[in-house]
Amino acid sequence: MSSSEFIKGTLKTIILKLLAENKQMYGYEISQKVEELSASEIKLTYGALYPVLYKLENEGLLVAETEVVDGRARKYYSLTPQGVELAKVKVSELQKFTETLKNILLPAPNISLEVWGV
Amino acid sequence: MSSSEFIKGTLKTIILKLLAENKQMYGYEISQKVEELSASEIKLTYGALYPVLYKLENEGLLVAETEVVDGRARKYYSLTPQGVELAKVKVSELQKFTETLKNILLPAPNISLEVWGV
DNA sequence: ATATATATTTAAGAAAATTAAATATATAAC
DNA sequence: GTTATATATTTAATTTTCTTAAATATATAT
Secondary structure, eight states: OOOOGGGTTTHHHHHHHHHHHHSOEEHHHHHHHHHHHTTTSOOOOHHHHHHHHHHHHHTTSEEEEEEEETTEEEEEEEEOHHHHHHHHHHHHHHHHHHHHHHHHHSOOOOOHHHHTTO | OOOOGGGTTTHHHHHHHHHHHHSOEEHHHHHHHHHHHTTTSOOOOHHHHHHHHHHHHHTTSEEEEEEEETTEEEEEEEEOHHHHHHHHHHHHHHHHHHHHHHHHHSOOOOOHHHHTTO
């Protein structure tokens, strides 16, 4: 499983956003959801995903609850009130960043012809 | 000088894009241009910018030419043919990624009311 | 003189992601 | 029955990437 190099720096925000709209998710579910939402473009590696979840938990932004489903353990994560707040801020910031990025990536207008009246 | 955390993973592509449309730029100029295009949202740190330039040069994607302007040295970078090709690919990939990100960050439609006919 | 702007280099450290393997269970296919 | 596939988490080693910070050097404005 390999992910887009562009995921760097956005992973935390994506996780917060998914948890903000789904209330309760487990790690594997998050990775599947991202793959689905991105049309398989983004595949989260577990080595990236789980450490982020642990970190967010340690920072008090998530709480985890383990359940056994079909004989397999699942750790459900949900946002704390602080997590809900941070999710809002981060999503807003990332949306702004993508707009900025879009402007930078815009084809450069070649105004030389107009300037010279040609 | 501090940059957005979201810049991670996109810096290389941004540099390639700017060089693709400006033919010749020096490091300081690139950092100013990014700040301008992003309305001061993104400020490249030199510790990030210059090492990327060196790496791209070592990979044969850029060539550097030093000039002395106003008594100060400037290193002008320009894309090699391979750099031009990679710029196209990377810009296209990053544009696609920003679209995907936009979809993920979209407010989740709350269809529960419709589903239940309420 | 001093501050500010221009311009590059580079070292130390931290943060983040990749790669890869280990562990464990359920189910479908053969 | 055993093999493969899907589900699910953990974690260690390494690499990549970025931040922070300092060093170096010149021009211009105050």
